Every structure is written in C-alpha cells, then in structure tokens.
Amino acid sequence: QLQLVESGGGLVQPGGSLRLSCAIAGISLHYYGIGWFRQAPGTEREGVACINWSDGKTFHADSVADRFTISRDIAKTTVYLQMNSLKPEDTAVYYCAAVPAPAWRKLDAAQYGYWGQGTQVTVSS
Numbered sequence: 001q002l003q004l005v006e007s008g009g010g011l012v013q014p015g016g017s018l019r020l021s022c023a024i025a026g027i028s029l030h031y032y033g034i035g036w037f038r039q040a041p042g043t044e045r046e047g048v049a050c051i052n053w054s055d056g057k058t059f060h061a062d063s064v065a066d067r068f069t070i071s072r073d074i075a076k077t078t079v080y081l082q083m084n085s086l087k088p089e090d091t092a093v094y095y096c097a098a099v100p101a102p103a104w105r106k107l108d109a110a111q112y113g114y115w116g117q118g119t120q121v122t123v124s125s
Contacts, residue, residue: 002026002114004034004096009119012086016123020081022096022116029053033104034079035112036070038092038121045095047107051079059105064090086123093118 008020022034035050049060049070058070069082079096097112 002032002098004098004114004116006094006096006116006119009094009121011122011124013125014087014123016086017082017084018086018121020083020094020096020119020121022079022081024077024079024096024098029077029098031101032098033101034072035097035099035104035107036079036081036094037097037107037109037112038090038094039118040092043092045109046092047109048094049081050099050104050107052101052104054101057105059107061107083121086121088123091121091123093120095119 003026005023012018033050033052036048037045039045051058051070067085072079095118096116098114099112103111
C-alpha cells in the first residue's frame with residue numbers, strides 16, 4: 001500500500017517562499033508519477049506540478065511554472081515542491097498524490113489513486 005505524507009505548509013507573507021515535502025513509502029516508485037495538487041475553499045482541485053519518478057522528468061502548470069519547482073530525492077523517496085514569490089491566490093491545501101507512470105504528465109486528479117492528507121499553505125500579510 002502506497003503511503004504519502006505531506007509536510008512543510010504554514011503561513012507566509014506575499015513574496016515569501018516555502019518548501020513542501022511529500023514522504024512516500026510502501027512500494028517501488030519506479031512505475032509511478034508523483035503530483036502536487038492544491039484546493040482552495042469552494043474551488044476544484046488543481047494540478048500544480050508532477051514528476052516521473054523513474055527519469056525525473058517534470059511538468060509544471062502554467063500558473064506556477066515561473067515560481068514553483070518540483071523535484072525528488074531518490075534516496076529519501078521524497079518529492080519536494082519549492083514555492084517562491086508566493087501570492088495570496090496560492091493559499092490552499094496542498095496534496096501530493098501518485099499515479100501509474102503512463103498518466104503522470106496529464107495532472108488529472110481523477111487518475112491519481114493514492115493521496116496524502118494535505119498540508120495548509122496560507123499566504124497573507
């Protein structure tokens with residue numbers, strides 16, 4: 001059973017930075033992609049970025065491509081989301097999730113079968 005645990009959320013001022021972590025355990029990740037999603041109150045879950053575990057290729061949504069960076073640490077089986085130049089509209093619960101590798105780049109939440117519990121990010125002065 002694949003388990004994902006997010007950490008690193010918190011309160012940050014506009015323009016600040018945070019790094020989210022997603023610690024993963026349970027099975028081999030070689031055939032999986034890992035994505036970050038976010039959901040603000042009253043909105044649908046939005047795909048932010050994803051990474052193909054086997055080769056490290058990444059994809060970022062246009063809305064965050066110049067500010068957020070997804071990466072992985074193979075030894076620690078952890079995926080990170082570095083978030084810079086944060087804006088109030090980035091406020092949301094951020095989730096990491098896993099999907100079988102062929103679907104990794106689509107960032108389609110419906111295809112991700114394993115989810116973490118989420119971590120709150122609040123950008124406010």
